[in-house]
Amino acid sequence: MSELAKIKDNFVAQWGALGSQWGINRTMAMIHALLLVSPNPLTTDDIMAELSVSRGNANTNLRDLVSWGLIRQVILKGERKDHYEAEKDTWKIFCIVARERKRRETEPASQVLKDCVDRSKHLKTAEAKELHKQLSSLNEFVTLANSIMEKVASKEKSSLLPKILKVLS
Amino acid sequence: MSELAKIKDNFVAQWGALGSQWGINRTMAMIHALLLVSPNPLTTDDIMAELSVSRGNANTNLRDLVSWGLIRQVILKGERKDHYEAEKDTWKIFCIVARERKRRETEPASQVLKDCVDRSKHLKTAEAKELHKQLSSLNEFVTLANSIMEKVASKEKSSLLPKILKVLS
DNA sequence: TTTAAGTTTCAGAAAATACTGAAAATATAG
DNA sequence: CTATATTTTCAGTATTTTCTGAAACTTAAA
Numbered sequence: 099m100s101e102l103a104k105i106k107d108n109f110v111a112q113w114g115a116l117g118s119q120w121g122i123n124r125t126m127a128m129i130h131a132l133l134l135v136s137p138n139p140l141t142t143d144d145i146m147a148e149l150s151v152s153r154g155n156a157n158t159n160l161r162d163l164v165s166w167g168l169i170r171q172v173i174l175k176g177e178r179k180d181h182y183e184a185e186k187d188t189w190k191i192f193c194i195v196a197r198e199r200k201r202r203e204t205e206p207a208s209q210v211l212k213d214c215v216d217r218s219k220h221l222k223t224a225e226a227k228e229l230h231k232q233l234s235s236l237n238e239f240v241t242l243a244n245s246i247m248e249k250v251a252s253k254e255k256s257s258l259l260p261k262i263l264k265v266l267s
Numbered sequence: 268m269s270e271l272a273k274i275k276d277n278f279v280a281q282w283g284a285l286g287s288q289w290g291i292n293r294t295m296a297m298i299h300a301l302l303l304v305s306p307n308p309l310t311t312d313d314i315m316a317e318l319s320v321s322r323g324n325a326n327t328n329l330r331d332l333v334s335w336g337l338i339r340q341v342i343l344k345g346e347r348k349d350h351y352e353a354e355k356d357t358w359k360i361f362c363i364v365a366r367e368r369k370r371r372e373t374e375p376a377s378q379v380l381k382d383c384v385d386r387s388k389h390l391k392t393a394e395a396k397e398l399h400k401q402l403s404s405l406n407e408f409v410t411l412a413n414s415i416m417e418k419v420a421s422k423e424k425s426s427l428l429p430k431i432l433k434v435l436s
Numbered sequence: 437t438t439t440a441a442g443t444t445t446c447a448g449a450a451a452a453t454a455c456t457g458a459a460a461a462t463a464t465a466g
Numbered sequence: 467c468t469a470t471a472t473t474t475t476c477a478g479t480a481t482t483t484t485c486t487g488a489a490a491c492t493t494a495a496a
Binding site for chain 2 (some may be wrong): 105108109120121134188192213221225228259261262267
């Protein structure tokens with residue numbers, strides 16, 4: 099096995115392990131890594147062979163990755179099988195992940211907080227007011243963070259991060 | 268059960284469910300939520316009773332929350348049992364979570380990328396150069412994002428977010 | 437059509453993760 | 467020191483998540 103192939107394999111394996119920490123499953127992370135470092139689009143069978151996973155597993159995770167927007171199907175002329183390639187633009191990858199996290203993590207959290215804030219709004223006891231204040235503060239923050247992420251992730255390109263770094267100094 | 272108690276219970280249950288999405292376990296999320304809305308510190312037994320979980324489970328998750336810095340032990344005079352209270356300052360909570368995520372998610376990712384970048388540095392083939400470029404770009408981005416988070420989370424208070432929002436508009 | 441290639445689904449198996457309960461360890465009071 | 471209260475640990479169990487493999491389904495060539 100060439101040095102290059104070794105490095106790729108290592109990357110794919112390690113990225114898969116990281117996926118777990120992140121809360122996305124190992125296979126999905128590995129497929130994403132594999133396509134990220136593949137110079138050409140791969141078929142389901144390529145992926146099954148490369149990662150030693152079943153067809154069902156490969157298929158499910160490919161569809162999930164497509165639905166995230168992290169990879170896309172490509173049609174190669176004269177080929178029956180579907181091929182897949184990864185989005186390779188770092189900034190776009192970031193935007194996709196940021197949006198997905200917002201959708202799956204912070205928006206539901208904000209919704210829960212908002213519900214509780216509304217339900218405690220009319221209560222008069224000191225303890226209830228305390229609760230209301232606490233949850234309002236959390237929600238206000240989450241909402242603000244959400245809107246920042248949304249704006250950041252809607253930019254076409256990140257000329258932005260260096261500017262933010264400047265505001266911070 | 269009072270309306271207030273219902274709201275709290277609902278918050279605790281929903282926050283626990285959200286925890287799963289987030290990759291932190293249900294019990295840990297529920298204990299954190301419970302302490303966040305509790306006006307006074309609680310003992311392990313209080314928590315076991317309130318959430319119907321075992322002593323082992325409560326103990327383990329309390330220790331984890333303490334190690335994150337999201338809750339702390341407090342000593343009440345004349346009491347033998349340990350009591351726990353949550354950090355209630357929203358900005359501090361955010362800083363803790365941001366640091367922990369950086370430590371557990373982005374730093375390991377950056378390390379993996381850096382390794383692969385280094386190992387592919389000396390290779391000469393076109394494909395190897397492509398790999399090197401791709402992974403370098405990812406790592407550069409992750410590193411920048413990391414340093415932004417570090418700076419944001421090291422501020423004493425968030426007078427910051429509104430400023431960032433301004434840069435974005 | 438019919439036939440074969442390719443894709444999707446899903447029930448059951450395997451693996452990973454979280455939880456319980458009780459024993460061991462530690463701390464405090466008397 | 468002894469007795470008792472409290473905390474911690476951990477082996478075994480339960481639950482959740484992920485994966486496999488084969489059958490059902492879809493598509494397109496012949």
